[in-house]
Amino acid sequence: MSDNETRVAIVTGGSGGIGGAVARRLARDGMAAAVHYSGNETRARGVLEDIEAEGGRGLVLRADIADETAMSALFDTVEGEFGGVDVVVNTAGIMLLAPLADLDMDDLDRMHRINIRGAFVVTQQAARRVRRGGAIVNFSSSVVRLQFPSYAGYAASKGAVNAMTLILARELRGKDITVNVVAPGPTATDLFLDGKDEQTVEGLAKLAPLERLGTPDDIAETVSYLAGPARWVNGQVLYVNGGIA
Template sequence: MTVSQRVAIVTGGSHGIGRQIVERLAADGYAVVLNYATSKVEAQQAVAEIIAAGGDAVAVQADVADEFAVADLFDTAERTYGGIDVVVHSAGIVIHSPIAELDLADLDRVHRTNVRGTFVVDQQAARRVRPGGAIINISSTTPRLSLPGYAAYAASKAAMDSITLILARELRGRDITVNAVAPGATTTALFLEGKDEQMIARMAAMSPMNRLGDPTDTADVVSFLAGAARWINGQVLYVNGGAA
């Protein structure tokens, strides 16, 4: 690592939007610590591709809701690269169900990963990110859309937005920006699973751009917030083509 190289942790970085963010930050010159929960093969593949392209990355397994595992994740980043400049919290799960039919055990699963996980990751980030750094939570447009079947997920992302805005104000004077990026419907395997062509077309039509988002759309905004955007702080940026 060179003295000028910045270091990023990306949770949920083995696939989907998180994977694209990992690739983008690596291309931007960051040393990347890719966190994954269970997708070890995909995580190792991502690291291998970054190294083959001349970048620097390591993969670290951790359950984002486990405070001890997350502390170890941050310890690994500091031991390997000497410090942490950017934390992108992209890990999350979604369970679809009408409120009347939702198994409360599933509600607890969603909120453990998406709410507790955000709090645990942001807590470590608040303690360890260096001045001039950035904390970026990957939220969602769903709290604005009020889509049937999304109550558990939307509520968890609304909680993430609140954590983000409060943390930005708690870090006053630290020269660390804290923002959330809220994608709309995006062409990831997680989004496409279980949806027929008509449903996908309807969701694409929600945006005046008449298309679904691509993971690169979100990664572009994360790259901006992680680097040049030092005067954007305490915001939720909607990356949805105008869908909401």
């Protein structure tokens, strides 16, 4: 990629709270942003409208992240539209909570398919296609080490994301591609707030020394750093949680 060529980012889960914030931020950073979604086209197109309203470029694409054929086609489309891929940010995921003894196996299988297989499929395509000087950013969660009750299945799926991502960083030796994990703490998104009462939310907000929940923009700021200037940060899990742990 020449110095004057626009960098290109793919953001999976781009219709979500964090994914949308990431796509908007990378577009503000000057990248063309491919906004992926799996179900909510209206929100994904709203993210693209925001990007274009600020003079940015992008497109909206739907695909099942756990389907390798569909994701290969998505990468093909982005390369055909913009000439290549420089940054892949995989925010897509689901969170289904229950105590380990009570977790429905169908729910565990759903999280396995999206959070583990999906992350593997996206990361595999990224490893094959991201250009030199690029970045791969996967999403985990601070609950991997916070050990909140009812999060066993979800945390297990995110622990797998940590493992595959850190190994890939070593496998891409010599390719000038950074590979990292962002592990947010409690963040004010629909996914996180769903089903929680006000007292629970307030208690979670008090966990951090900063005494608030994170925001999607807080997380997007970290992704922007990893996707841009942070060329010496590689093979790391960054716990972005305001200092909880």
